[in-house]
Amino acid sequence: MARAPLLRIGKLCKSFAAPVLTDIDLAFDTGEIVALTGENGAGKSTLSKLIAGLISPDSGEMLLGGERFSPRSRVDAERSGVRMVLQELSLVGTLSVAENLQLGAIPHRFGFIDRDAMNARARAQLALLGLDSIDPELPVSELGIGQQQLVEIARGLSGDVKLLILDEPTAMLTAREVEELFRQLALLRGRGVTIVYISHRLDELQRIADRVVVLRDGRLACDRAMAEVSHDEIVRMMVGHDVHEDEDRPRRASGRELLRVANFSGGLVRDASLAVHAGEILGLAGLVGSGRTELLRLIFGADQKSTGDLWLGGRPARIRNPTDAVAQGVGLLTEDRKSQGLLLGQALAMNLTIAHLSTVSRKGWIDGGGEERTAQQWKQRLRIRSKDSAQHVDELSGGNQQKVLFARWLHRDCQVLLLDEPTRGVDIGARADIYAELDALAKAGKALLVVSSDLRELMTLCDRIAVMSAGTLVQTFERGEWTEQALLAAAFSAYAQTMNMATDKAAS
Numbered sequence: 354m355a356r357a358p359l360l361r362i363g364k365l366c367k368s369f370a371a372p373v374l375t376d377i378d379l380a381f382d383t384g385e386i387v388a389l390t391g392e393n394g395a396g397k398s399t400l401s402k403l404i405a406g407l408i409s410p411d412s413g414e415m416l417l418g419g420e421r422f423s424p425r426s427r428v429d430a431e432r433s434g435v436r437m438v439l440q441e442l443s444l445v446g447t448l449s450v451a452e453n454l455q456l457g458a459i460p461h462r463f464g465f466i467d468r469d470a471m472n473a474r475a476r477a478q479l480a481l482l483g484l485d486s487i488d489p490e491l492p493v494s495e496l497g498i499g500q501q502q503l504v505e506i507a508r509g510l511s512g513d514v515k516l517l518i519l520d521e522p523t524a525m526l527t528a529r530e531v532e533e534l535f536r537q538l539a540l541l542r543g544r545g546v547t548i549v550y551i552s553h554r555l556d557e558l559q560r561i562a563d564r565v566v567v568l569r570d571g572r573l574a575c576d577r578a579m580a581e582v583s584h585d586e587i588v589r590m591m592v593g594h595d596v597h598e599d600e601d602r603p604r605r606a607s608g609r610e611l612l613r614v615a616n617f618s619g620g621l622v623r624d625a626s627l628a629v630h631a632g633e634i635l636g637l638a639g640l641v642g643s644g645r646t647e648l649l650r651l652i653f654g655a656d657q658k659s660t661g662d663l664w665l666g667g668r669p670a671r672i673r674n675p676t677d678a679v680a681q682g683v684g685l686l687t688e689d690r691k692s693q694g695l696l697l698g699q700a701l702a703m704n705l706t707i708a709h710l711s712t713v714s715r716k717g718w719i720d721g722g723g724e725e726r727t728a729q730q731w732k733q734r735l736r737i738r739s740k741d742s743a744q745h746v747d748e749l750s751g752g753n754q755q756k757v758l759f760a761r762w763l764h765r766d767c768q769v770l771l772l773d774e775p776t777r778g779v780d781i782g783a784r785a786d787i788y789a790e791l792d793a794l795a796k797a798g799k800a801l802l803v804v805s806s807d808l809r810e811l812m813t814l815c816d817r818i819a820v821m822s823a824g825t826l827v828q829t830f831e832r833g834e835w836t837e838q839a840l841l842a843a844a845f846s847a848y849a850q851t852m853n854m855a856t857d858k859a860a861s
């Protein structure tokens with residue numbers, strides 16, 4: 354007799370202003386990894402939030418282990434063994450790793466926090482993901498962003514977990530951390546945990562998942578064994594057409610120098626020098642934590658440099674803060690869209706135009722009609738999905754939020770654009786759209802400096818790639834010169850040197 358699935362979903366529907374999920378029928382078996390994918394705004398997070406009790410369906414039903422399952426809150430779902438790790442980090446930076454792991458259930462003894470018990474429990478939780486090297490007493494803010502993401506996942510593993518939903522879990526992880534996560538997920542599957550894995554990275558899905566579920570416009574477009582479907586078929590089911598990315602195009606012709614930095618130091622960054630010319634895209638590769646984001650922030654004036662000189666358009670310039678940067682034609686698309694970029698409680702239109710208010714205001718007053726026309730134009734051009742341009746950005750899907758930030762800087766029409774992980778959380782079709790926009794910007798004579806953890810992305814987009822390692826710019830490659838292996842070797846080089854020095858010292 355066939356075993357009943359762990360979770361069965363029948364005719365599930367959810368609308369906000371418009372239908373977001375329609376008649377979803379699905380079943381998840383015990384101990385399988387299911388890939389959940391689809392375009393930005395297709396309804397993946399909404400489906401997961403329904404399962405995890407964060408929101409309630411309008412109609413339809415769920416059965417968990419054969420019993421009716423209608424969680425009224427996240428805690429309610431967690432009591433039944435259903436947990437979700439959200440796309441955005443929700444850790445409290447000032448609290449320790451252990452405190453974050455046990456928020457809401459911190460052990461007490463004689464009325465005082467029992468730190469030994471708390472740290473011991475935290476160590477056991479971290480060990481579940483092979484994170485034995487993380488000190489549970491460290492404040493979370495002192496961990497790199499990849500490690501914070503892993504702590505967030507470890508938190509999802511506390512208690513008795515039957516079903517674990519991971520929303521874009523690898524967006525901020527290094528290749529090594531991804532491997533470790535995959536190893537641990539395979540172990541969890543072996544122990545009978547069902548894992549729903551949401552991602553736009555199809556290569557990862559193909560490696561890890563047993564089954565693939567594709568949502569398209571809130572409906573089920575595919576539910577098949579992963580081994581039966583090809584990469585191209587999944588893309589077609591997601592976006593409705595083929596998507597091609599061209600890694601072999603020639604180098605763009607570049608013009609005069611628009612940005613030069615010399616001997617920049619500050620934070621992690623040491624003595625960094627580079628130049629970007631009109632019409633070219635310079636990539637910044639390196640491991641997570643190598644100082645790429647920090648370098649962009651120093652250039653933009655978001656962090657203060659200790660040394661360094663800067664030239665814009667060939668002239669010496671000073672950028673003391675982001676306002677200075679924007680006034681001088683320099684924009685920064687941030688990696689952490691929630692804390693550093695988006696105005697969450699504000700309308701999409703406002704978020705789009707905030708960096709260039711003079712285009713939508715007259716005599717100091719916002720021209721509502723102009724703002725609306727501008728917003729419509731960008732919505733169409735980047736295919737941003739929202740009810741209307743008054744919708745608050747926190748109601749948009751993650752990928753659509755990213756497109757709003759990108760549109761903001763396109764609208765600002767900067768001469769120099771710094772982009773940190775520009776396609777994070779963006780679906781495959783939209784990614785190709787963003788590549789085309791970046792290409793058009795370069796062809797229009799802008800200078801672009803792009804940080805990405807995805808080497809294939811840099812190899813597709815860039816004319817040159819500079820590699821950072823442990824805070825230093827170690828090598829720059831021209832298009833045609835690089836290989837994936839050479840870029841990786843450069844990214845590891847400064848760490849390898851430090852290790853060799855430490856080994857030599859220990860030996861002598």
Ligand SMILES: Nc1ncnc2c1ncn2[C@@H]1O[C@H](COP(=O)(O)OP(=O)(O)OP(=O)(O)O)[C@@H](O)[C@H]1O
Binds near residue numbers: 399738
């Ligand atoms: N609280 C809300 N209020 C109004 N609309 C919402 C709300 N939450 C989600 N939506 C809408 O539901 C649709 C589906 O969003 P959802 O976040 O589920 O998409 P997704 O497939 O997870 O996208 P992504 O890949 O970008 O994360 C979007 O159009 C979004 O604007």
